[in-house]
Amino acid sequence: MSAGRVRKEIDDALLAFVDRQRPGVLEISGDLAPLLSALDALLAGGKRLRPAFCYWGWRAAGGEDIEASRGIAAAAASLELLQASALIHDDVMDASDTRRGQPSVHRRFEAAHREQGWRGAAGSFGEGAAILLGDLCLAWSAEMFDASGLDAESLRRGRRVFDVMRTEVICGQYLDMLESARATGRVEAALTVVEYKSAKYTIERPLHMGAELAGGDPRVVAGLRAYGLPLGIAFQLRDDVLGVFGDPAETGKPAGDDLREGKRTVLIAFALERATPAQADLIERRLGDPGLDSAGVDELRAVIEETGALTACEKLIDQYTDQARAALDAAPVAPDARSALVDLAVAATARKV
Template sequence: MSAGRVRKEIDHALLSFVDRQRPGVLAISDDLAPLLSALDALLAGGKRLRPAFCYWGWRAAGGEDIEAATGIAAAAASLELLQASALIHDDVMDASDTRRGQPSAHRRFEAMHREHGWRGGAAAFGEGSAILLGDLCLAWSAEMFDTSGLDTEALRRGRPVFDLMRTEVICGQYLDMLESARGAGTVERALTVVEFKSAKYTIERPLHMGAELAGGTPEVVEALRAYGRPLGIAFQLRDDVLGVFGDPAETGKPAGDDLREGKRTVLVAFTLERATPAEAEFIESRLGDPELDAEGIAQLRSIIDGSGALAACEELIDRYTEQAYEALRSAPIASDARQALAELAVAATARRV
């Protein structure tokens, strides 16, 4: 089964579910149409990594091909609604202007408020509307999982992992906010945020869930988790690097946006460990400044690169990626799943600045 075919089946399941929900939402009120439009715009983009890892966890544990199986595409695609919820809420908390190359959900609603000249604050309306849309996506993710078409026993096995995944990503998001509020975080604390906000929820848990849905043996489940955890960390470390040095055409966000948002990433923690006192003071004075301009971003990038933090982060990405490959090489799984997971590892980590 090609990656393209898997993506097509997952997209079909996802968009079909939203289309089934649409009449019920609009029956409540036509005024809810902008919520659905904002969701449609968000779901039009994305790599579908979480559903892909879930599907290949299913296949690795002995599940049927996606064209023969009933329900696995929908169960895997439910993770894309969970991802949509996390992204919408994350953008509100970070005051992000864009997502996937277009206005973030709260900015869309804020602009709608201004366009119509409604009462009250446009920003508050935008944030409140986005929070509700994120909540709707979270509720729908569970509904899509439960109504996926998989048999009751499979859902019983997979549901605890699905529930744990949602708990971990919410807790990880809180820890991320806490680190930004505290300031001057350590590499160790930043890695904890990486693990629970992104790594587990992006790769380890989707694989784990797919394997449980297929009734995989404990040996297969553990092998997939041993592959997924380090790969998930490497994936987020790569995203953190791109958040500072990436091309907006590829990241879908303005250059240096993570610096404006004041994210306390591993990259920043490495920099503060290695920077001179004057450089560290400059970083602390500019990190999280929403008015940070191109010159300020260039100065921060220069300090990060010159301190050796970028090289240290790249080395850590390589180390975690190799751990994932080692686990994959020894995993007791079918060759087609092994090949697909190797290709997904490249897609997750090989992006360079």
């Protein structure tokens, strides 16, 4: 089964679910149409990594091909609605202007408020609308999972992981906010955020959920989790590097946007640990400045490189990626699943700046 075919089945299941929900929402009021349009725009993009890892966790544990068991496509695709919820809320908390190359949801509704000349603060309206759409996506993710068509026992096994995953990502998001507020600059604290906000949620738990849905042998489940967690950490570390040094055409966000948002990533923690007093002062003064221009971005990038933080982060990506590959080599998974998981590991970590 090709990656393109898996992607199409997941996309079809996701869009079919949203289309089934559409009439009920619009029956409440036609004024809700912009919410659905914003969701449609957001769901049109994305790599579908979480559903893909869920599906291949299913296959690795003995689950049927996606064309023989359409239920797994819907169950896996429900993770994309969970991801939409997380992205929408994350953009509000980070005051991000863009997502996937277009205005973030709260900016979209803020602009609509201004264009219509409505009363009140446009920014507050935009944030409120985004929070509600994120909540709706969270609710729909559970509804789509439960209505996937898989048997009750499979859903019971998978739902345990699904519930833990939702708890972990919310806790990870809070820890991210806390670290930004405390500004400890510690690599250990930043790595804890990476583990719970991203690594488990992006790769380990989707694999775990897929394997549990298939009723996988505990040895398979353990092997997949041992592969998924370090790969998830490597994935997020790569994302952090791209957030500072990445091409906007690939990231979908302006160059250096993570610096304007003041994200306390592992990359920044490495820089602060290794910085001279003057370099540390510059980082603390410029990091989180929403008006940071291209010259300011270049200045911060130079400090990050001069301190050796970029090199240290790249080495850590390699270490975690090697750990993941070794775990996959030792895991008792089906050959076709192993091959797909190797490819996904490359897709998750080999993105270039």
